[in-house]
Amino acid sequence: MDWLFEFIQSWFSELMGLVSQGSKRIFFGYMLSATLIAVVWLMWQRQLNCLAAFRWLFQGKIWWSSSSQSDYTIMLLNQPIMLLLSPILLSKLALATTLFYALNDWVSRPLWFSDIPVFWVSVIFTSCLFVVDDASRYYLHRLMHRWPVLWAFHRVHHTAESLTPFTVLRTHPMEGLLFGLRSVLVQGFLISVFVFVFADRVTLLSLLGANVFNAVLNLLGSNLRHSPVPISYGKVIEGWLISPAQHQIHHSQARQHWDKNFGAFIALWDRLGNTLEYGSNSQELTYGLLGQKPKEHQLVTLYWQPFTSSWRYFWRSKGKLISTNNKTHVTSESQ
Amino acid sequence: MNKTLLSIVVATSLTLTGQAHAGAHVEVYADFPITVKNYTGSKTHSEAYTGQIARHTLHNSVKKLVSKGASLEQTKAYFNGKETGRVIVDPVSKDEFAVLQTHVDKISTGKNLSGKAYKGLISGMPGGLTGAELLDLMLEKAAATEKGFDPLTGYDYTQLISKFTMGAVFYNQAVDNYLDEKLAADVNPNSKAYKEGKAYTGKEHIWDEAFGYFGAPAHTMKLTAAQVYGIAKQKADSFAKADYNNDGKVSLVTEMAFAHAYYAASFDKGGKTNYLHTIVQAFLDGRNLISSANGEALTDAQRSKLMSYAQVIKTQWQRLIAEAVFKYAGSVYGDIEKLEAAIEANGNAVKLYRNYAKHWGELKGFALALESGGVNLGETGVKLNRLIGYSPVLLGNTQVAALVDGEFVQSSSVSLSEYRVQMIKLQKLMIDDFEVEARNKNVTANLAQLVDSLGEAMAAEND
Ligand SMILES: [Zn+2]
Numbered sequence A: 001m002d003w004l005f006e007f008i009q010s011w012f013s014e015l016m017g018l019v020s021q022g023s024k025r026i027f028f029g030y031m032l033s034a035t036l037i038a039v040v041w042l043m044w045q046r047q048l049n050c051l052a053a054f055r056w057l058f059q060g061k062i063w064w065s066s067s068s069q070s071d072y073t074i075m076l077l078n079q080p081i082m083l084l085l086s087p088i089l090l091s092k093l094a095l096a097t098t099l100f101y102a103l104n105d106w107v108s109r110p111l112w113f114s115d116i117p118v119f120w121v122s123v124i125f126t127s128c129l130f131v132v133d134d135a136s137r138y139y140l141h142r143l144m145h146r147w148p149v150l151w152a153f154h155r156v157h158h159t160a161e162s163l164t165p166f167t168v169l170r171t172h173p174m175e176g177l178l179f180g181l182r183s184v185l186v187q188g189f190l191i192s193v194f195v196f197v198f199a200d201r202v203t204l205l206s207l208l209g210a211n212v213f214n215a216v217l218n219l220l221g222s223n224l225r226h227s228p229v230p231i232s233y234g235k236v237i238e239g240w241l242i243s244p245a246q247h248q249i250h251h252s253q254a255r256q257h258w259d260k261n262f263g264a265f266i267a268l269w270d271r272l273g274n275t276l277e278y279g280s281n282s283q284e285l286t287y288g289l290l291g292q293k294p295k296e297h298q299l300v301t302l303y304w305q306p307f308t309s310s311w312r313y314f315w316r317s318k319g320k321l322i323s324t325n326n327k328t329h330v331t332s333e334s335q
Numbered sequence B: 001m002n003k004t005l006l007s008i009v010v011a012t013s014l015t016l017t018g019q020a021h022a023g024a025h026v027e028v029y030a031d032f033p034i035t036v037k038n039y040t041g042s043k044t045h046s047e048a049y050t051g052q053i054a055r056h057t058l059h060n061s062v063k064k065l066v067s068k069g070a071s072l073e074q075t076k077a078y079f080n081g082k083e084t085g086r087v088i089v090d091p092v093s094k095d096e097f098a099v100l101q102t103h104v105d106k107i108s109t110g111k112n113l114s115g116k117a118y119k120g121l122i123s124g125m126p127g128g129l130t131g132a133e134l135l136d137l138m139l140e141k142a143a144a145t146e147k148g149f150d151p152l153t154g155y156d157y158t159q160l161i162s163k164f165t166m167g168a169v170f171y172n173q174a175v176d177n178y179l180d181e182k183l184a185a186d187v188n189p190n191s192k193a194y195k196e197g198k199a200y201t202g203k204e205h206i207w208d209e210a211f212g213y214f215g216a217p218a219h220t221m222k223l224t225a226a227q228v229y230g231i232a233k234q235k236a237d238s239f240a241k242a243d244y245n246n247d248g249k250v251s252l253v254t255e256m257a258f259a260h261a262y263y264a265a266s267f268d269k270g271g272k273t274n275y276l277h278t279i280v281q282a283f284l285d286g287r288n289l290i291s292s293a294n295g296e297a298l299t300d301a302q303r304s305k306l307m308s309y310a311q312v313i314k315t316q317w318q319r320l321i322a323e324a325v326f327k328y329a330g331s332v333y334g335d336i337e338k339l340e341a342a343i344e345a346n347g348n349a350v351k352l353y354r355n356y357a358k359h360w361g362e363l364k365g366f367a368l369a370l371e372s373g374g375v376n377l378g379e380t381g382v383k384l385n386r387l388i389g390y391s392p393v394l395l396g397n398t399q400v401a402a403l404v405d406g407e408f409v410q411s412s413s414v415s416l417s418e419y420r421v422q423m424i425k426l427q428k429l430m431i432d433d434f435e436v437e438a439r440n441k442n443v444t445a446n447l448a449q450l451v452d453s454l455g456e457a458m459a460a461e462n463d
Helices: A002-020 A028-045 A050-057 A066-088 A092-106 A118-146 A148-158 A165-169 A173-201 A212-219 A244-250 A268-272 A299-303 A305-317 B002-016 B050-067 B072-079 B131-143 B157-178 B202-214 B225-232 B236-242 B259-268 B275-292 B300-344 B350-370 B378-388 B416-434 B445-454
Strands: B398-404 B407-412
Touching: A002 A028, A002 A066, A028 A050, A028 A212, A066 A165, A066 A173, A066 A299, A092 A173, A092 B416, A092 B445, A118 A148, A118 A173, A118 A212, A118 A268, A148 A173, A148 A305, A173 B445, A299 A305, B050 B072, B050 B131, B050 B157, B050 B202, B072 B131, B131 B157, B157 B202, B157 B259, B157 B300, B157 B350, B202 B259, B202 B275, B202 B300, B225 B236, B225 B259, B225 B275, B259 B275, B259 B300, B275 B300, B300 B350, B300 B416, B350 B378, B378 B416
Parallel strands: none
Antiparallel strands: B398 B407
16 A cells, blocks of 8 residues: 555645746746736726735636636646656656767767857757747647647647636646657757757756746746736737737637637747737637537546547548648537 | 774684684674684684785885886885885875874785786787786886876876776786685685685685775775775774774774775765675675685585675676776866867866876776776777777877887877767766766766756646
């Protein structure tokens, strides 16, 4: 029974880690700053007093909707599932080491970089990591929408009908695995290249135990992307950084909003990929998938059905990519 | 003082009660009972490895002499000579670290290093020399340099001679001789005294000699790796830990740390490995097993158990030498990086070149030691020698290629930068083929640090 006890213990500590570690989105510090920003925004834009702003923000019909309840269940269940799945991921260190050896085999190290001061090496490394990581997120996210085999898993995230910061964890474990693989590839590659060029002068600029860019943007309210507060940054900034309002558009049921705003932090990728849609402070959207049924929030639908529909798509399309136009927003299986 | 008194009482009572102690398990490599039948001498315990400790002091002294630019006559007196009256040059008493013995003879008489040096071929250096011949040549060359360093070849003879002596004498004697052929049933049997009139049996003595060559204090199991490291360094705050019998002086025979035991401690104190205690425990287990045979010939079962302890020692000892190769490959890598940067910036490279040569000497000395274990390293050995070469790659991209008429001859080589990359491959070879774990000066350590700083890959977060 020891293993069971240990398992439950690590499950619990993983859950605690979600709110206690700055590398996690729902870290309590980020939640706090997001709340503050939301309240101030509501008082300013909606002319609410402080108490009313709080009441509006934490209304029960959002936080305790059947959609949100399933968010919480997924959050609890995903932890042990991820714990069991993570060993099958390629090790980041193994990849970085292999690439590092390979680089040394193939190319000779450029020496002129040795003049760059350590601090600037770290700035370059940290920014590269942020930008490439974000770009790869955009690309994978876009792929998940466009390829039905993957959409079957990603749609779990999109069946959320009310958005709260916890919706960020409404993810099918298979998608978590794919995003994990993506991060291994991106980070393993960048680490090996930087250590190859700059040797031991590379460090990550970090804040709260996370990449400083991620931490700052999280402090600036990235949790509001999944929230009822449609904060828009205005067109100029929204061409560069994804605002909460823009991400809410990504979750909108309306046909004209489908497959828009795939970006996580940087909006540039959406601009380049013709998928950018600007947000508005006054937008009122309905979230979820068109025509979705209540059973979308049941555990079997959330965890098991993606496998069966993905498998069916795979056989039907022989693995081919299908463009957006041919894809129905709600899969036939769930109708 | 209580401890001393107690050990005297215990030792005496054990001797008095004769056979009763035979099964007792000893934690300190001392006070093993006398099991030789009909022993009539005055000794009260059976362990004896003073010859090996004398050789440790000879090695330490030779190293010191070469580094000070001593004449060939002086160094040979310690390396080849057996004369009486030789003063121990190192280790000597320091402030707050008094050493008991000041003369080699006080430990053991008539000992030298050359007589025990490996007679097999060493392929890691040019000329087709045996280990013993190579050491002879190095001593000669060293005497012709200023303080043991030859800037033309990049040879730091102090390091080369020291590290290779540790391999060609101590390691070779222990793993290739005592823990190998001498464990055979018909060699030095346990049923007879090692020699007529001695207080120890054949097997007891060969086991002790192997232990002596490792260089660990007898009370190692009561010390941490960091403490043993401090003892070898003769640090003032380590004195109390070294002076196990509390007589105010550190006995070089039982309380000092030398050679590979020191290196084992230096790796183990990093916390990732446990070479020192694993090896010493295996020595203790083996010695207790031999004692328990009580002067009878070892049974097949006992001998195979003993062989398994010997195997632990051999594997761990080889691995710890590989750790040293790994570490110095990393040092050489770092030295070349600094040299390249200095050359790029037109800076002064003299000091950097000296460090490079020193670390290369240590690297090469340990690599040659790996070749001296009496086992054919096969492809690993070939790779090892090709990656390191016969000398460091010099600033003009040349490297020693041959030994012609007693002179090292250079020819053009890979570039300094390519040589640096070979050090990465060398570290990888040590990981792949020797499973080194401590990995000091790991060239890829930064990769691991960065991976750690970025945290786990698995995240169920979704935008
Ligand atoms: Zn999406």
